[in-house]
Amino acid sequence: MMVNLFSHFVAHFGQDFKKSLVKEVENKTVGFPVTNDVLQSRPNPNTTRVGGTIEVKENLNDIDEDKRLCELKFGSYCLWRHEHREKMKDSVVKKMKDHLYVARAYYPSIAKVPVLDKLSRELKQNIQEFERILSESTTDTDLPPQIGKKLHKMEAVIDRAKSFPVDCNNVDKKLRQLVDLTEDEANFHMKQSAFLYQLAVQTMPKSLHCLSMRLTVEYFRSSSLDLKQSLTEKILNPKLYHYVIFSNNVLASSVVINSTVMHAEESGDLVFHVLTDRQNYFAMKLWFFRNVYKEATVQVLNIENLNLKDHDKETQLHLSLPEEFRVSFRRVGKPSTAQSRTEYISVFSHSHYLLPQIFQTLRKVVVLDDDIIVQRDLSALWSLNMDGKVNGAVQFCNVRLGHLINYVGGNSADGNSCAWMSGLNVLDLVRWRERNVTETYQRLVQELSTKHGLNEAVTLRASFLTFKGLVHDLNDNWVLSGLGHDHGLDMEAIKKAAALHFNGNMKPWLELGIPEYRGYWKKFLNREIQFLSDCNVNP
Incomplete structure (x- = not known):
C-alpha cells in the first residue's frame, strides 16, 4: 500500500520529495536505539530458557536485508513471519485504500481554491463513498457490484486534482500525517503479533x-x-x-x-x-x-x-x-x-x-x-x-x-x-x-x-x-x-x-x-x- 502511495506523489513532486520522505520513514522505523540494559528479567524456568538479549555492534556485509531488518528488535519472530507470509489477498480493497489516502491528501488544498469548487465536491463525494464502502467491506468478495466503475471514477478525480497547481507544502504535510498514522498502526500490529509470538513460544502448550x-x-x-x-x-x-x-x-x-x-x-x-x-x-x-x-x-x-x-x-x-x-x-x-x-x-x-x-x-x-x-x-x-x-x-x-x-x-x-x-x-x-x-x-x-x-x-x-x-x-x-x-x-x-x-x-x-x-x-x-x-x- 505504501509503495503505491509513494508512486502517486513521486510522479507529481519528483525524486527530491521521495528521498526526504523515505529517509524520514526509515529513521523512524528502523533506527532502533542501542542500550546497555539488554539483559531482560529472568523468565520462569518452567516455560523458557531464553535468559536475555545481548546486543553487539559490528560491521556486517552479507546479510539479507529483507529477512534481517526487524530481527534486532523482535528476534527470530521476523524470520518465521517472513517464511509464513501469505500472498497478498483482497487487492481491490488495498487499491481502494491507496486511492483514499491520495484523495485525502489532496482534498484540503483543493478545497481552499474557489475556482475548484466543483472538483472539491467530487473529491469529497468520492472520499465519503470509499469510506462508506470500506466500513462495510474488508475483503474483495464483500465489495458491492460495479466497484470497478467507482475505482475508475476516483482515479479520474485524482488525476484532475494532480493536474492543478496546489500548495506542495500542504499536500506534503497531509501526506506525512497519513504516513505517521499508518506507520503507528503498523508498528502497533507488529508489536502485538511479536508479543503473542513470544507468549506462544514461552508458554507450555x-x-x-x-x-x-x-x-x-x-x-x-x-x-x-x-x-x-x-x-x-x-x-x-x-x-x-x-x-x-x-x-x-x-x-x-x-x-x-x-x-x-x-x-x-x-x-x-x-x-x-x-x-x-x-x-x-x-x-x-x-x-x-x-x-x-x-x-x-x-x-x-x-x-x-x-x-x-x-x-x-x-x-x-x-x-x-x-x-x-x-x-x-x-x-x-x-x-x-x-x-x-x-x-x-x-x-x-x-x-x-x-x-x-x-x-x-x-x-x-x-x-x-x-x-x-x-x-x-x-x-x-x-x-x-x-x-x-x-x-x-x-x-x-x-x-x-x-x-x-x-x-x-x-x-x-x-x-x-x-x-x-x-x-x-x-x-x-x-x-x-x-x-x-x-x-x-x-x-x-x-x-x-x-x-x-x-x-x-x-x-x-x-x-x-x-x-x-x-x-x-x-x-x-x-x-x-x-x-x-x-x-x-x-x-x-x-x-x-x-x-x-x-x-x-x-x-x-x-x-x-x-x-x-x-x-x-x-x-x-x-x-x-x-x-x-x-x-x-x-x-
Missing part, C-alpha cells in the same frame, strides 16, 4: 500440560505397580555410559533418550539420569517406567529432594535449565538500514554445577540438553582424550568472547576465543573435583552478585570464567546448533551431524517450530502411546 497432569494422576492410581524397581547396580556402575538430562518436559526427554538409544551399538551399556523438579517428577517416573528404550536404563531424580553433602540445608534446591541468550549483532556505519544477525548461545545453569555431588561414584558423564536429538552412536565420546580438560564442548565461533566483553569481563578472557555451547557436553568429573570447579563457580556468582545483583549476566560471566582454560574443543561434526532459530542451515550439514541442537525459541515440540527441521525430531516420537492421543499431542 496446553497439550503438554495435559500430558504431564494425566501421567501424574495415573502414577498415583497405579499403586500396585512396582515403580521402585531396583536399578542400583547399573546406576552406580562407573564403567557404563552415563547420560544426564535436565528437563521438565516429558516428551522432549523421551525423544532425546529414544534417539540416543536407537543409534547406540550396545544399548545395554547406556544409563540415563533425568533430573527434574517436584512438579514433573511423578509424570516422568510413570512415563519411563511404562516405556522401554531397548536395554537402556533410565533413572528419574527429583532435584528438590536430593540430600547433597556440603549443601546448605536452608537453601532449597531447584531445577534450572540451560540458560540461552539471544545475541543480536547490529551493523554500524549504515544507520538507515540497521542490518543485523541473531545468534543463540546456551550455557550451563546452576544445576549443572551440582553434578559431581549428585553422582559421586561416576568418573565421566555426557550431558544432553532436552532440545537435542542424536543421529549417530556416541560411544566414541567415552574414549575421548580430553588432555586434562574438564568440559568437552563444541566451540561456537559465530560468537566470540570479545563480543561479550561487557558481560564476561574485559580483563578475564581472550577476546578472540570462541564461546562454548551447552547441548552436548562431555564432563570429566574426576578432573572437575580436582580443580574445584563447583566451588569456583559458586565463589564467582557470590562475588558478581554482590556487585551487580543476581541476574543472567552473572550466570553467563561466571560460566565462562569458571571454565577458562578447562574446555576441550569437540569436533564440529558432533553437534550442529541453530535448528531452533536459523532457517538457513545447510541440509547436508544437518545430515552429517552426530547430534542436532534445537537451540533458540522455535522448539520442535511447538507449533512455531521451523517446519523444515521438525521432522528430524518427530521421527523419534512414539505416537502410539495412548496418553498422547488423549491430550491431543501432535507436534
Whole structure:
C-alpha cells in the first residue's frame, strides 16, 4: 500500500520529495536505539530458557536485508513471519485504500481554491463513498457490484486534482500525517503479533500440560505397580555410559533418550539420569517406567529432594535449565538500514554445577540438553582424550568472547576465543573435583552478585570464567546448533551431524517450530502411546 502511495506523489513532486520522505520513514522505523540494559528479567524456568538479549555492534556485509531488518528488535519472530507470509489477498480493497489516502491528501488544498469548487465536491463525494464502502467491506468478495466503475471514477478525480497547481507544502504535510498514522498502526500490529509470538513460544502448550497432569494422576492410581524397581547396580556402575538430562518436559526427554538409544551399538551399556523438579517428577517416573528404550536404563531424580553433602540445608534446591541468550549483532556505519544477525548461545545453569555431588561414584558423564536429538552412536565420546580438560564442548565461533566483553569481563578472557555451547557436553568429573570447579563457580556468582545483583549476566560471566582454560574443543561434526532459530542451515550439514541442537525459541515440540527441521525430531516420537492421543499431542 505504501509503495503505491509513494508512486502517486513521486510522479507529481519528483525524486527530491521521495528521498526526504523515505529517509524520514526509515529513521523512524528502523533506527532502533542501542542500550546497555539488554539483559531482560529472568523468565520462569518452567516455560523458557531464553535468559536475555545481548546486543553487539559490528560491521556486517552479507546479510539479507529483507529477512534481517526487524530481527534486532523482535528476534527470530521476523524470520518465521517472513517464511509464513501469505500472498497478498483482497487487492481491490488495498487499491481502494491507496486511492483514499491520495484523495485525502489532496482534498484540503483543493478545497481552499474557489475556482475548484466543483472538483472539491467530487473529491469529497468520492472520499465519503470509499469510506462508506470500506466500513462495510474488508475483503474483495464483500465489495458491492460495479466497484470497478467507482475505482475508475476516483482515479479520474485524482488525476484532475494532480493536474492543478496546489500548495506542495500542504499536500506534503497531509501526506506525512497519513504516513505517521499508518506507520503507528503498523508498528502497533507488529508489536502485538511479536508479543503473542513470544507468549506462544514461552508458554507450555496446553497439550503438554495435559500430558504431564494425566501421567501424574495415573502414577498415583497405579499403586500396585512396582515403580521402585531396583536399578542400583547399573546406576552406580562407573564403567557404563552415563547420560544426564535436565528437563521438565516429558516428551522432549523421551525423544532425546529414544534417539540416543536407537543409534547406540550396545544399548545395554547406556544409563540415563533425568533430573527434574517436584512438579514433573511423578509424570516422568510413570512415563519411563511404562516405556522401554531397548536395554537402556533410565533413572528419574527429583532435584528438590536430593540430600547433597556440603549443601546448605536452608537453601532449597531447584531445577534450572540451560540458560540461552539471544545475541543480536547490529551493523554500524549504515544507520538507515540497521542490518543485523541473531545468534543463540546456551550455557550451563546452576544445576549443572551440582553434578559431581549428585553422582559421586561416576568418573565421566555426557550431558544432553532436552532440545537435542542424536543421529549417530556416541560411544566414541567415552574414549575421548580430553588432555586434562574438564568440559568437552563444541566451540561456537559465530560468537566470540570479545563480543561479550561487557558481560564476561574485559580483563578475564581472550577476546578472540570462541564461546562454548551447552547441548552436548562431555564432563570429566574426576578432573572437575580436582580443580574445584563447583566451588569456583559458586565463589564467582557470590562475588558478581554482590556487585551487580543476581541476574543472567552473572550466570553467563561466571560460566565462562569458571571454565577458562578447562574446555576441550569437540569436533564440529558432533553437534550442529541453530535448528531452533536459523532457517538457513545447510541440509547436508544437518545430515552429517552426530547430534542436532534445537537451540533458540522455535522448539520442535511447538507449533512455531521451523517446519523444515521438525521432522528430524518427530521421527523419534512414539505416537502410539495412548496418553498422547488423549491430550491431543501432535507436534
